[in-house]
Amino acid sequence: MTIGGWIVVNRTRTCIIALVAMLLSLWLCARMTLGAQMNGGASERTLALRIIGPEGAPVAGAKVGTGLNIFEQSQGHPPQTILMWLRGQKRHWPFYSDTEGLIELTDADAEHRNFYVQYEPRGWVGYKQVLEGSTGSRVDIRLEPACRVHGQLTSSGFDRLGHPLEKTVAFLYDSRGELVMYFVSEQGRYEFLLPGGRYELECFGEGPPGIETARLRWSVVVESDQQDLDAGLVDLPPTRLAELCGTPAPELLGIVDWRGSQPLELSRLTGNVVVLVFWGSWSRPCLKTMPQLMELHDLWADQGVVIIGVHDNSVSNVAELDANLAEAHRLYWGRRELLFPVGIDSGKGWGAVHETYGIDQWPAVVVIDPQGNVAGTFSPWGPLEAVLAQMLSEQ
Structure with missing residues (x-):
């Protein structure tokens, strides 16, 4: 009996251990399946943008990117302007809105939080700072008539030193300090098409290799109904170097x-x-x-x-x-x-x-x-x- 009792008890314990092991295995499988689903969801993250006009109607064919780089150069040829939209992770930008004004961003592209929009046929633009946690939702970006923000850059200090001002660069930042676009020119100028809002401009110039002006930064406010903003002539001082x-x-x-x-x-x-x-x-x-x-x-x-x-x-x-x-x-x-x-x-x-x-x-x-x-x-x-x-x- 002692031996038989021991055998019975041992078998009972063995069954209990086997049952616990089976339950643990099922729990681990469930965790792995859930993790895989969550990882799969992460790889399928999306963000839908809907582009609408001033009156709220969907706009088809609008260009959307995270920003815009503008190069105005001649290099011995007639001046030309080259636009380069900032690129996403999976494919080249800009994206174009469909007939319902929609653009669906996926994967890493859906993680962007700043979007600039142009609709050239009507001269409309828009800019949106998307809040964190917006992935998986739909965000409306309303367009409005663009304001042409422009100005001239010079350097009397370079003139005094005998350095030619060969190129100027103007960076445009949004109200949170995020870079929206920049304008590179051999003509000492810049021009941006912007919706209403508060921005900051940072400009500097380059002379011969290794020689630059100081960087100047100032605020720019564009009213919602403003069509033109001339920032005037800005004199860029030379650096100490x-x-x-x-x-x-x-x-x-x-x-x-x-x-x-x-x-x-x-x-x-x-x-x-x-x-x-x-x-x-x-x-x-x-x-x-x-x-x-x-x-x-x-x-x-x-x-x-x-x-x-x-x-x-x-x-x-x-x-x-x-x-x-x-x-x-x-x-x-x-x-x-x-x-x-x-x-x-x-x-x-x-x-x-x-x-x-x-x-x-x-x-x-x-x-x-x-x-x-x-x-x-x-x-x-x-x-x-x-x-x-x-x-x-x-x-």
């Missing part, structure tokens, strides 16, 4: 500590092409740019190119800098070390050297020619190497 171009490079006064070098003087480097890299160890774009600069150092260091890093004053000595860079070595640099010297800036703002050169964005790469004059600022991703090669070939 543009003022320095063609003049002897200021010395690196304000450096309080040097990594990998004794204190350097630019005047002693005449005959070399000097590349000043302004950066901060707190900036991910700066950290990701360093491998490219390491490669340039490897390629050009023995050909007369001297790369010098100028770190901002967010650290006060080399020990602090090295502590900040511990993770960057592993994540971004493949455990490589910086082989070019780095000076640590000090003083007001981001540091005295930053102030002297007018640096307000990072990373910034300033090139000094073999004569010791500031040549301009250049992107390390391509243009910089071409500039170095040209300067060395002209010696």
Whole structure:
């Protein structure tokens, strides 16, 4: 009986365990099925836009995108205007509304939250900021007669310095600071077709390679029934760096500590092409740019190119800098070390050297020619190497 009783009890326990296992398996299958359905739903997320006219009637054939880029250029030919609608994730924009005024966005396209609409036959436009959580619903975008917002851009400072204003760029932002469109011109102008609302314009100009004006930003209010808004002539001042171009490079006064070098003087480097890299160890774009600069150092260091890093004053000595860079070595640099010297800036703002050169964005790469004059600022991703090669070939 004891043995038989034990056997009976054991069999009962075995049945209970088997039943629990079966129920657990069914529960897991249900969870997996629900998860698959939810994932399938996520891949099928949609957002329906209905385009309607001023009186509320559906509009067929309206163009819809997340914004508009306008290029007005000649390049030696008669001026032409090129429109580029911002693109979605799955296919090219713009989308066109159907006979019921509808556009159905799917997948990643349905995640966009800002839409600009043009209906050229009637001169109507619209803009809509869609609220978060709108995916799966329908949103109406009402069109209205467009207001032509336009203006001229010049730079008396460039004229004074002898720099031609070769190109201007005007960025248009909505009331939340989202970029709606931009206008690139060789004629020093911009023009946007907008519905009523509050916007911000940010404009700057470009001269010869490496020389730019400062960026100016101001508010623009378009009334709902307004047809034309002339913003007038805006004078874009040159940057501090543009003022320095063609003049002897200021010395690196304000450096309080040097990594990998004794204190350097630019005047002693005449005959070399000097590349000043302004950066901060707190900036991910700066950290990701360093491998490219390491490669340039490897390629050009023995050909007369001297790369010098100028770190901002967010650290006060080399020990602090090295502590900040511990993770960057592993994540971004493949455990490589910086082989070019780095000076640590000090003083007001981001540091005295930053102030002297007018640096307000990072990373910034300033090139000094073999004569010791500031040549301009250049992107390390391509243009910089071409500039170095040209300067060395002209010696």
